[in-house]
Each structure stands twice: as C-alpha cells, then as structure tokens.
Amino acid sequence: MYAALWRVLPGPWWVRVLILLVLAAVILYLLYFYAFPWVFQTVWPSEESTIGGGG
Amino acid sequence: MGEILLTVGVVMLLYVSWHTWIGDAIVQGEQHAAAQALADQWANENDDQPEASPPATPAPNDEPVIPVLGDQKHAAVFGIMKVPRFGADWQFKIASGISRPDILDRGEIGHYPDTSMPGAVGNTVYAAHRWTSGAPFDPIDRLVIGDAIVIQTKAGWYTYRFRSLEYVQDTQIQVLLPVPNEEGVAANGRYLTLTSCAPKLNSLERIIAYAVFDEFTPTADGPPASLTGGVGA
Numbered sequence: 239m240y241a242a243l244w245r246v247l248p249g250p251w252w253v254r255v256l257i258l259l260v261l262a263a264v265i266l267y268l269l270y271f272y273a274f275p276w277v278f279q280t281v282w283p284s285e286e287s288t289i290g291g292g293g
Numbered sequence: 294m295g296e297i298l299l300t301v302g303v304v305m306l307l308y309v310s311w312h313t314w315i316g317d318a319i320v321q322g323e324q325h326a327a328a329q330a331l332a333d334q335w336a337n338e339n340d341d342q343p344e345a346s347p348p349a350t351p352a353p354n355d356e357p358v359i360p361v362l363g364d365q366k367h368a369a370v371f372g373i374m375k376v377p378r379f380g381a382d383w384q385f386k387i388a389s390g391i392s393r394p395d396i397l398d399r400g401e402i403g404h405y406p407d408t409s410m411p412g413a414v415g416n417t418v419y420a421a422h423r424w425t426s427g428a429p430f431d432p433i434d435r436l437v438i439g440d441a442i443v444i445q446t447k448a449g450w451y452t453y454r455f456r457s458l459e460y461v462q463d464t465q466i467q468v469l470l471p472v473p474n475e476e477g478v479a480a481n482g483r484y485l486t487l488t489s490c491a492p493k494l495n496s497l498e499r500i501i502a503y504a505v506f507d508e509f510t511p512t513a514d515g516p517p518a519s520l521t522g523g524v525g526a
Binding site: 239240266269270271274275277278279287288289 | 296297300304307308311312315316319391393394397398403405420421422423425426430461463464465466468469488489490496499501
C-alpha cells in the first residue's frame with residue numbers, strides 16, 4: 239500500500255517526502271477536528287455530568 | 294494487509310490520544326479564547342455607555358442592589374465562569390441549558406434552566422464535563438474551602454465561595470433545590486452548585502460542589518479581588 243503510494247508520487251525523493259508530510263498533516267487535522275469528535279459523540283454517548291438524567 | 298492493520302492500529306492510538314489529552318486541549322484553547330473575546334466585548338460595550346451617575350447618597354444600611362439576569366433562551370451564552378484555583382487562564386462560557394451536543398460537548402458550562410440566575414436568591418446550578426470536551430470541571434475535586442467561584446456577566450462579577458463537596462447518585466435531584474438538599478424549605482440565601490461526573494472516566498455517580506454568595510462587583514469597578522488576589526495555599 240505505502241510502496242504503491244511512494245511509486246505514484248512525482249518528483250525527486252524530497253518532493254515526495256514533502257507531499258507525504260502535508261498529506262499526513264491534513265489527515266491528522268481531519269481526524270482530530272472532525273472524525274474523532276464525531277466518533278466520540280456517536281459511539282460514546284454515556285458520559286453524563288448532569289443530575290436527574292436531563293441530558 | 295499488514296500495512297492496513299498497522300494503519301488502523303495507529304489511528305486507534307491517535308483516537309486514544311485525542312480522547313485523553315489532545316481533544317481537551319483543543320476545546321480548552323477554543324473556550325479560553327472565546328470567553329476572553331466575550332469579556333473584552335462586554336468591557337468595550339460598557340465603555341461606550343455614558344457614565345451612570347452614582348445614586349444620590351445611598352443609605353449606608355441598604356442592601357446593595359445585585360442585578361439579576363432574566364430567563365435566557367436555550368443555548369444562549371450569558372456568562373463566563375472563572376475559578377482562580379483552577380488556574381489564571383481557566384475560564385469557560387456559560388450557556389443556558391444542559392443538553393450535550395449543543396452545550397456540554399462544545400466545552401461550555403451548562404446552566405440548569407429551572408434554577409436561579411447568578412446573584413438571585415436561590416440556587417444557581419451548573420453542569421460541565423469532567424473529562425473530554427474540554428473537561429471544564431476536571432479539577433473540581435481540588436477546590437479548597439473559601440475558594441472563589443466567579444461568574445462574570447455583562448453587568449459584573451458574582452463571587453461565590455466554595456463550601457463543600459459531595460458525591461451523590463445521578464437521581465438525587467435535591468441538589469438542585471433552592472436550598473440544596475433541603476426539601477420544602479423556601480429560598481433563604483444565594484447558593485451556587487456545580488455538578489459533574491464521578492469517578493473520572495465513568496459516570497456511575499456525580500460529584501457536587503456547593504458554594505455560597507459573597508459579593509457582587511459591577512463591571513465599572515473592574516475585576517474583583519477574588520479574581521486578582523490570587524488563591525490561598
């Protein structure tokens with residue numbers, strides 16, 4: 239999988255590394271700011287801090 | 294195949310890191326910035342208004358007038374909570390209501406809509422997460438008797454003083470009463486109550502912090518000593 243990704247990337251090795259770093263940063267951002275909060279709210283709805291079960 | 298499994302494993306570990314540390318840090322940063330912006334906005338709006346003339350020779354024995362906000366719409370942000378014991382930077386927005394997706398999960402502190410507003414006679418009650426979603430009440434068990442719990446609104450600062458902690462079942466709605474835990478007793482003072490989950494990392498019980506009203510400081514007078522004076526040992 240990663241070997242194939244490396245092969246389809248253009249340019250010399252340092253351009254490929256740069257592209258991969260940017261790609262990793264984008265993926266991390268999407269995970270941390272969108273995917274993980276969504277997972278938390280949908281998969282983990284039990285954390286309650288209120289009294290009387292009011293939500 | 295091995296690479297895919299490895300990637301899934303790494304993403305799971307990343308989720309754990311988000312759930313445990315990074316998500317809280319992100320939401321805390323957002324909340325601190327948003328609360329600070331709101332406080333600055335209030336300060337500016339008050340500057341723009343003409344200086345209110347002081348009331349003519351207030352009688353010395355008069356009870357000082359404490360402004361009380363009216364009822365708020367659901368999810369309306371009406372205040373900022375500050376607790377010096379939790380750190381000089383610790384501040385979170387207070388919104389009306391205690392629903393999760395639109396208030397608590399955004400790292401805001403929720404005000405129980407059927408309880409008093411700050412400064413009013415009765416019990417003003419708040420809920421917030423103790424872990425995840427910014428975890429505003431994470432350090433709630435570090436409060437020391439006499440610690441200031443300050444609620445800032447556009448009108449000024451309401452200083453409450455922490456009295457005690459208690460652990461209760463989540464069905465003990467008596468903590469929300471006008472006099473906490475005293476059924477059938479009419480409101481006789483100004484109380485503040487915080488609720489959060491306990492023990493940390495699960496929600497079997499609730500941790501409750503009680504405080505009593507100390508003083509009100511109008512915005513024009515600047516931040517009260519309870520905020521600027523630091524915390525005791």
